[in-house]
Amino acid sequence: MKWSISVGKIFGINLRIHLTFFLLLFFVFASVSSERGLKAGLMSTLFICAIFACVVIHEVGHSLIARRFGKEPRSITLLPIGGMAEVEEMPKKPMQEIAIALIGPLINLVIAGLLYLLAGSQVGISLPGLYLESAGAFVSGLIGVNIMLAVFNLIPAFPMDGGRVLRGILATKLDYVRATTLAVGIGQAVSIFFIFFGLLSNLWLTIIGIFLYLGAGSEKQQVILQSLLANVPAGEAMTTEYTSLKPDNSLADALEHFHHGNQQDFPVIGDYGIVGVLTRDRILSGIHTRGLDAPVSEVMDREFVTVSPRMGLDEVYKRLMADKKTAVVVVEDGRLEGIIGLDSISRYFMIKTALKGTTTDGFIPLS
Numbered sequence: 482m483k484w485s486i487s488v489g490k491i492f493g494i495n496l497r498i499h500l501t502f503f504l505l506l507f508f509v510f511a512s513v514s515s516e517r518g519l520k521a522g523l524m525s526t527l528f529i530c531a532i533f534a535c536v537v538i539h540e541v542g543h544s545l546i547a548r549r550f551g552k553e554p555r556s557i558t559l560l561p562i563g564g565m566a567e568v569e570e571m572p573k574k575p576m577q578e579i580a581i582a583l584i585g586p587l588i589n590l591v592i593a594g595l596l597y598l599l600a601g602s603q604v605g606i607s608l609p610g611l612y613l614e615s616a617g618a619f620v621s622g623l624i625g626v627n628i629m630l631a632v633f634n635l636i637p638a639f640p641m642d643g644g645r646v647l648r649g650i651l652a653t654k655l656d657y658v659r660a661t662t663l664a665v666g667i668g669q670a671v672s673i674f675f676i677f678f679g680l681l682s683n684l685w686l687t688i689i690g691i692f693l694y695l696g697a698g699s700e701k702q703q704v705i706l707q708s709l710l711a712n713v714p715a716g717e718a719m720t721t722e723y724t725s726l727k728p729d730n731s732l733a734d735a736l737e738h739f740h741h742g743n744q745q746d747f748p749v750i751g752d753y754g755i756v757g758v759l760t761r762d763r764i765l766s767g768i769h770t771r772g773l774d775a776p777v778s779e780v781m782d783r784e785f786v787t788v789s790p791r792m793g794l795d796e797v798y799k800r801l802m803a804d805k806k807t808a809v810v811v812v813e814d815g816r817l818e819g820i821i822g823l824d825s826i827s828r829y830f831m832i833k834t835a836l837k838g839t840t841t842d843g844f845i846p847l848s
């Protein structure tokens with residue numbers, strides 16, 4: 482995620498903190514200490530840190546269960562509105578998704594229970610404000626927050642944990658796309674409620690609502706796309722009429738092709754075959770940093786991804802997303818067969834949709 486910094490690893494999982502999180506800490510510290518003095522300010526800031534430590538344990542829970550099911554966790558990011566665990570891919574088996582989702586809220590309940598056993602009989606449970614008068618208020622507040630986190634996360638608003646449980650349950654009866662569409666619909670209805678209810682009561686809820694609404698929408702798109710892409714071999718969607726570049730071509734040559742052709746990514750062919758891929762972003766940033774006369778070889782991506790023409794398009798798409806690439810090259814027996822970019826995938830589906838609508842099954846000229 483942009484604007485986040487890596488702060489280390491837990492169980493081999495990258496822990497990242499979004500820069501806006503520090504804004505939250507600063508805001509809490511500044512507002513409390515200006516009203517109640519330095520000590521109160523520090524206490525409140527420490528309290529926020531303690532809450533987010535619990536959030537991290539919650540996210541580690543999701544990640545470790547996902548790892549148990551063979552889905553490698555990528556990173557955990559802390560945002561001012563909560564934590565986000567990124568896993569290479571969610572398992573499609575409903576029971577596994579339900580287990581991964583449920584562990585998070587369960588961990589918060591366990592933390593609340595442990596704190597209560599250790600100190601709760603003296604301090605009780607409270608829903609804290611930002612002003613903490615004593616160590617007792619700190620602990621009782623933390624118990625309250627953990628119960629709140631568990632309950633809030635179980636609200637069936639996709640992509641929160643409750644929404645994932647809901648999709649898992651629906652997916653035991655329906656196909657995956659249908660289950661996702663339903664769970665996303667319910668989630669977006671709940672998030673619209675958050676947005677408006679938040680406007681009347683607490684803006685924080687509005688921000689969370691917007692975040693959930695957008696998150697649910699993009700999950701739905703991903704799932705629908707994945708199901709469309711499955712069973713289509715890469716060879717069918719690849720661009721076979723492409724322009725290639727040589728390593729000693731200049732960026733001006735590349736820009737010329739980019740400007741006058743409709744190609745975004747160019748394979749770079751050396752004496753013994755393909756040596757790199759020059760993407761649109763690399764052309765533009767290369768011109769900016771090195772000028773028009775720089776050779777293509779200086780800015781091309783040497784760690785390009787190759788796939789076989791028989792690989793499923795859903796796998797190709799996953800590789801593109803996982804390696805953060807905009808194009809892969811299709812190679813068979815060491816020979817370059819074509820190139821697949823995100824643009825060729827969407828073009829393929831445009832053509833498919835158009836063909837479905839026609840009554841003739843003849844050849845449609847595409848130029």
Ligand SMILES: [Zn+2]
Nearest residue numbers: 585586634642
């Ligand atoms: Zn969670």
